[in-house]
Amino acid sequence: MTVTTPDSPIKHQIPSYLDPNNIGPYEIFLEQVERVTPYLGHLTKWVETLKRPKRILVVDIPVHLDDGTVAHFEGYRVQHNTSRGPAKGGVRFHQDVTLSEVMALSAWMTIKNAAVNLPYGGGKGGIRIDPRNYSQSELERITRRYTSEIGLIIGPEKDIPAPDVNTGPQTMAWMMDTYSMNVGRTATGVVTGKPISLGGSLGRSDATGRGVFVTGAEAMKKLGMPMEGARIAVQGFGNVGEAAARIFHGAGAKIVAIQDVTGTIVSEKGIDPAKALAHLKATGKITGLEGTEEITRDEFWSVDCDVMVPAALEKQITLANAGQIRAKLIVEGANGPTIPAADDLLAEKGITVVPDVLANAGGVTVSYFEWVQDFSSFFWTEEEINNRLDRIMQDAFRSLWDVKEQHGVTLRTAVYIVSCTRVLEARALRGLYP
Numbered sequence: 001m002t003v004t005t006p007d008s009p010i011k012h013q014i015p016s017y018l019d020p021n022n023i024g025p026y027e028i029f030l031e032q033v034e035r036v037t038p039y040l041g042h043l044t045k046w047v048e049t050l051k052r053p054k055r056i057l058v059v060d061i062p063v064h065l066d067d068g069t070v071a072h073f074e075g076y077r078v079q080h081n082t083s084r085g086p087a088k089g090g091v092r093f094h095q096d097v098t099l100s101e102v103m104a105l106s107a108w109m110t111i112k113n114a115a116v117n118l119p120y121g122g123g124k125g126g127i128r129i130d131p132r133n134y135s136q137s138e139l140e141r142i143t144r145r146y147t148s149e150i151g152l153i154i155g156p157e158k159d160i161p162a163p164d165v166n167t168g169p170q171t172m173a174w175m176m177d178t179y180s181m182n183v184g185r186t187a188t189g190v191v192t193g194k195p196i197s198l199g200g201s202l203g204r205s206d207a208t209g210r211g212v213f214v215t216g217a218e219a220m221k222k223l224g225m226p227m228e229g230a231r232i233a234v235q236g237f238g239n240v241g242e243a244a245a246r247i248f249h250g251a252g253a254k255i256v257a258i259q260d261v262t263g264t265i266v267s268e269k270g271i272d273p274a275k276a277l278a279h280l281k282a283t284g285k286i287t288g289l290e291g292t293e294e295i296t297r298d299e300f301w302s303v304d305c306d307v308m309v310p311a312a313l314e315k316q317i318t319l320a321n322a323g324q325i326r327a328k329l330i331v332e333g334a335n336g337p338t339i340p341a342a343d344d345l346l347a348e349k350g351i352t353v354v355p356d357v358l359a360n361a362g363g364v365t366v367s368y369f370e371w372v373q374d375f376s377s378f379f380w381t382e383e384e385i386n387n388r389l390d391r392i393m394q395d396a397f398r399s400l401w402d403v404k405e406q407h408g409v410t411l412r413t414a415v416y417i418v419s420c421t422r423v424l425e426a427r428a429l430r431g432l433y434p
Contacts, residue, residue: 023339025104025314031340036416039407043424050110050420053103054087054121055079059149061127063141065134073129073142077150079159080106080122083426086157087123088113088364090164090193091146091171093139095130101314102126105164108335109364112357114419116396118368121423123159125150131166140174147178154179156189156375162367163193165238165313173198189374192367201370203385204363209243209311209333210386211362214393215354216244216307216331217251219411222401223329223352225306233257233305233327236312237276237286240333240360244309245273257295257303260312263287264300301325310337311360317342325351332356347410355412357419358400365392 023031033050040047061073076099079087089109102124110122127146131139153159163172172191176198179190188199196202203210220227230253234245237260245255254270262285265271271292279289287294295303301321308325310316311333317325322342330346331354332338338346338353346353366389373379380388404414 024100025098025336026100026107028315028336028339029104029107032412032416033420035340036413036420039409039413039417040420040424043421043428046424046427047420049081049083049424049427050107053078053080053106054082055153056099056103057150057153058099059146061142061145061149063138063145065138073127073146075125075127075146075149076102077125077153077159077161078102078106078123079153080124081110081423082121083423083430084114084121085119086121086155087159088118088120088162088367089122089124090162091125091127091167091175092164093127093129093131093166093171095128097126097128104314105335108357110423111416111419112361112364114422115358115400115415116361116365116392117422118364120160120364120368123161124164125161126164139171143171143174144178147175148182151179151182154190156187156371160189160367160371161191162364163239168239169193169195169200172200189371192370194370199370199374201366201373201385202380202382203389204366204370205239206243206247207366207385207389208240208360208363209245210247210389211365211393212240212244212309212311212331212333212359213247213251214362214390215359215397216248216309216329218394218397218401219329219331219352219354220307225328228252229254230307231256231305233259233300233303233308235259235300235308235310235316236334237280238311240363241309241311242273242277244311244331244333245271245276248307248309249273253307256305257300258286259297259300260286264295264297265289265292266295266303267292307331309333312337315339317346319345322346323349325349327351330354332359335360343410343412353410353412354397355415358396358411358415361396362389362393365389 057077059075061075106122106124113120172194175191180186194200232248234241257266302324307329308327314336317338322345400414
């Protein structure tokens with residue numbers, strides 16, 4: 001099948017055996033690289049660097065469960081690129097984790113870090129596990145064994161893991177402690193997203209959602225969309241989606257729809273994210289909140305809104321639902337939520353997309369702040385953290401918007417032009433050894 005991108009007249013080939021609605025995560029990344037290659041000039045000779053992860057580690061994780069049996073789990077750590085600095089990226093615990101997914105997530109981290117000009121390459125990790133089925137002590141043993149297995153390739157100046165889906169500060173504390181015990185010293189900088197008492201940074205928990213808001217607000221200004229009363233639909237109500245909804249709400253926008261794994265709710269009058277979170281904690285589901293109606297999962301995509309924030313998992317916006325979207329602006333809080341073919345359709349409809357590799361870079365930016373603070377043992381206030389984050393995200397958005405306007409491309413392509421150029425320039429300058 002031949003796809004003509006909205007960015008240029010150049011035609012890009014998708015192999016005929018790939019279903020454009022069902023391509024794997026890493027194939028999505030490869031297609032994104034393919035689309036930007038014509039803009040790379042003399043650096044094109046190095047483009048294979050982006051298509052091939054530097055290092056892939058697949059590990060077996062055997063642990064004793066609480067009932068005395070031994071269970072085995074499959075874990076991954078992928079370092080996609082380290083041309084600009086140590087690998088950086090989260091670790092997720094999820095029953096659907098695959099190597100293709102972790103490879104793609106590590107590659108998107110390479111692009112993301114370069115987009116906001118952080119001195120990092122891209123990395124990612126994961127364990128194929130449904131953490132809801134295991135006790136806290138079992139999850140601790142699984143985390144520690146996983147850390148020991150990948151310990152030979154991680155480190156404060158080699159590869160720095162962080163939280164992702166179903167992991168958080170406690171997971172990072174276990175990882176830091178395990179690594180520290182193995183190297184014989186306390187190494188706070190080996191992970192970020194740690195508890196504050198172990199060298200974590202203020203502002204980290206809201207950082208990704210805050211970055212979604214900041215880039216979304218900048219895009220709204222460019223599009224002439226007022227914040228006051230803007231209708232926001234949020235998919236995913238975890239760390240990213242909840243924070244983004246709360247900050248948009250606090251700025252005067254109206255949350256008209258929320259979807260999570262338990263269901264979908266809408267309200268034309270607006271949903272208070274704080275009440276939604278309290279209801280979710282009390283009942284275990286988002287549905288049933290007073291003043292809201294429940295709709296089907298598929299109906300979420302056709303909600304009448306100004307801004308849509310997909311903040312769940314990858315491959316959510318496909319050809320099957322992209323045509324239903326009524327938003328003027330999409331701000332991607334999740335990693336890889338839009339497949340390339342759907343991206344084309346959104347562009348044809350005139351919908352602006354702030355891509356994941358820019359919109360959700362707030363988390364890794366504050367992770368960078370944490371890493372720097374750990375090295376110096378000097379910590380900043382939350383106000384300082386938020387001000388630095390806002391400035392970096394605003395500056396990155398504005399410069400990338402200028403590239404978009406200069407080339408007449410989508411914002412996603414503009415981000416890839418800048419990020420791929422930065423990575424490949426580093427690769428070219430460093431040369432090959434030996």
